[in-house]
Amino acid sequence: MRRIFFLLITVIMMTNCTQPATDGAIQKSVVSADAIESTIKALIEKHPDADAERISRGVKHTASLWWPADGTNDDFIEYCKKHFIPNEKEREAFFNSVSTHIETLYGHFNQIALGLQRPIHVDMGEILPIDAAFGAYSAGAHLQNDLFDNKIAFYITLNFPYYSLDEKEELGKSWDRRDWAYARLGDLFTSRTPASIIQNYSRVSTDSEMYISQYNIQAGKLLTDENRTIFPEDMVLLSHWNLRDELKANYPLGESGLEKQMMIYEVMKHIIRQTIPEQVINNPEYKWAPYSNTLYQNGEEIEVTPEPDTRYQQIINNFQALKAMDAYSPLDTYIRRNFEGSMEIAQPEVEELFIEFLSSDVLKEIGHLISERLGRPLQPFDIWYDGFKARGAIGEDELSAVTRRLYPDAEAFENDMTNLLVKLGYQRERANYIAEKITVDAARGSGHAWGAAMRGQNSYLRTRIPADGMDYKGYNIAMHELGHNVEQTISLYDVDYYMLNGVPNTAFTEALAFMYQKRDLDLLGMPSTDPREEALQTLDLIWASYEIMGVSLLDMRVWKWLYENPTATATQLKEAVITLATDIWNNFYAPVYGINDQPILAIYSHMISYPLYLSAYAYGNIIEFQLEEYIQNRSFADETDRMFMLGRLTPNHWMRQAVGADIDIQPMLNAGREALRLFN
Incomplete structure (x- = not known):
């Protein structure tokens, strides 16, 4: 998962127009229409060779952000006359200087956040209360307000106008790289959100991350109804990531694997319904029989205390x-800010695309094929069927023996990254250039990639690394995060303008992460020898998209429900989530699985600690397919370099320049139909 400190900035910067007065009321701009028009007229008369449209846009946008404390109408007029930059050469110099200063600010605030949250994200022992307090603190919370107070923000808004998403889509067709960079600077200040609100979200978000990062299930303490343990005694699985990955790992094991999968799903249902004993969360002192929900301590049955809907209270807090x-x-709404603002794709468009995919007849055919390959009817947890991958036929113990030998600790993986990149097609010098900008840590949670925000800084790759070395789960996650880190490096260090650093939205970094993750066995020297490998990869991607689009649909509908029920309790939310998850299952999964009323889509931890992030994975799958299709007969390293040097254009402009097409699900579905013919 991509984890960047300034992800929040994107959301905040998509807000504007108001700020609280000293009495707590919401305040509006005080610049009159007459003052705005007279300012525009005066600037056009004073600078007849300047772009009149740019003058008008800059003045109007600056006026929308000008509050009583900033001065009178006359003060506004004089400010604009003094600070408007008519000369394009001077404006370019101003842009270059601002870019450097913004990089300095963002980079150092990012470094502060990285350091303050290190005890929370990295396995450094017990998290002390003071660690949690510092981790929740946002040193950059006041940055935006400060830049308005000292009027730097107005200097920028006046000279670098803001363009809406629709305008970027249309005007961007004729923009050059500098025009795009100027437009992204214009995106920088569209709000004056109070620092206290930003700080509060930082605290709440950190609390949610801590809740999830410590939600461990002691798999070795789980009991069957016959009081048998079926997992290794020391196995600890983080919800939901490690539970899901352990479930995937058991597909090659036949009946014994199925028994473990059934138990994991039973645990998941208890987590969703909050019937899980509070005592067993992150605690090895108890044994628990999930089917009967019976709890034992020192061999004696004790009373179960269910987790008190804490999971859903975290969602409400966010x-x-x-x-x-x-x-x-x-x-x-946050829904609009996340999609129209951060993703730059409207939420109804996202939902419509997902429903179109979830309704495809291809899914029923793939489901039938999976059932045949398993030799049994589909079970709900087969949304994570892993048998299309090359590793589907290799036991996880065998894979983990290899990864533990290669990577006994974080340092070993860090030292091998250059070699991994060379195997992916990079020249050694280029591979080393990228690898030296990535630092590897042992994660407390499932893992993430934390990007740099200024040149000269490293990005951080984090994955779980037990004391006996990196197991296959950790390695597979590490390869995913390495894809993120490579993107983070290319799109920061190798982009021509700092204001264009990054990608259009998080789906694009997820696409590259998926591309790295799917090559994990190739890099271990264990490639697939199946002549149908390409077809299998297509089916695997479609099935993974089927899973994540349903979960993403749930995430969106939960947030819509919250806006319709803003005073809901955690218990009411729990009931709503289960109902919504079940409805989505019955509409889009029951026709394929032949099983109704399953809540499994509600297990995802992202819903707790990364609000509305899941759609990025679904879009990432679509983008991944289009990128893979494009580079099929081209150099993986050269093409991914070229693509991610494009930086932060809008999604469709990026795709057109990367592969010559818009984002589209039909190529993936058409390829699925072709792939299925090989198995009929």
């Missing part, structure tokens, strides 16, 4: 913290 920003935004 909702309330993000909803507090709504009053400051023309994108008046």
Whole structure:
């Protein structure tokens, strides 16, 4: 998962127009229409050779952000006259200087956040209360307000106008790289969100991350109804990531694997329904029989204390913290800010695309093929069927023996990254250039990639590494995060303008992460020898997209429900989530699985600690397929370098320049139909 400190900045910057007065009321701009028009007229008369449209846009946008404390109408007029830059050479010099200063600010605030949250994200022993307090602190919370107070923000808004998404889509067709960079600077200040609201969200978000990062299930303490343990005694699985990955790992084991999978799903249902004993979460002192929900301590049965809907209270906490920003935004919900603002794709468009995919007849055919390959009817947890991958036929113990030998600790993986990149097609000098900008840590949670925010800094790759070395789960996650880190490096260090650093949205970094992750066995020297490998990879991607689009649909509908029920309790939310998850299952999964009323889509931990992030994975799968299709007979290293040097254009402009097409699900579905013919 991509984890960047300034991800929040994107959401905040999509808000504008209001700020609280000293009495707590929401405040509006005080610049009159007459003052705006007279300012525009005066600037056009004073600078007849300047772009009149740029003058008009800059003045109007700056006026929308000008509050009583900033000065009177006359002060506004004089400020604009003094600070408007008519000369394009001077404007370019101003842009270059601002870019350097913004990189300095973002880079150092990112470094502070990285350091303060290190005890929370990295396995360094017990998290002390003071670690949690510092981890929740956002040193950059006041940055935006400060830049308005000292009027730097107005200097930028006046000279670098803001363009809406629709305008970027249309005007961007004729923009050059500098035009795009100028437009991204224009995106920088569209809000004046109070620092207290930003700080509160930082605290709530960190609390949620800590809750999830410590949600471990002691698999070795799980009991069957016959009081047997079926997992290794020391196995500890983080929800939901490691539970899911352990479930995947058991497909090659036949009946014994199925028994473990059934138990894991039983655990998941308890987590979703909050019937899981609070005592067993992150605690090895108890044995638990999930089927009967019976709890034992020192061989004696004891009373179960269910987790008190904490899971759903975390969602409510995030909702309330993000909803507090709504009053400051023309994108008046977090849903709109996340999609139209951050993803730059409207939420109804995303939902419509997912429903189109989930309704495809191809899914029923693939489901039938999976059932045949398993030799049994589909079970709900087969949304994670792993048998299309090359590793589907290799036991995880065998794979883990290899990865533990190669990577006994984080340092060993870090030292091998250059070699991994060379195997992917990079020249050694280029591979070393990228690898030396990535640092590897042992993660407390499932793992993530934390990007740099200024040149000269490293990005961080984090994955779980037990004391006996990196197991296959950790290695597979590490390869995913390496894809993120490579993107983070290329799109920062090798992009021509700092204001274009990054990718259009997180789906694009997920696409490259998936591309690295799927090559994990190739890099271990264990490639597939199946002549149908390409067809299998297509079916695997479609099945993975089927899973994540349903979960993403749930994520969106939960947030819609929250906005319709803003005072809901955690218990009410729990009931709503289960109902919504079941409805989505019955509409889009029951016709394929032949099983109704399953809540499995509600298990994802992202819903707790990364609000509305899941759609990025689904879009990432679509983008991944189109990128893979394009580079099929081209150099993987050269083409991914070229693509991710494009930086942060809008999604469709990026795709057109990368592969010559818009984002589209039909190529993937058409390839699925072709792949299925090989198995009929």
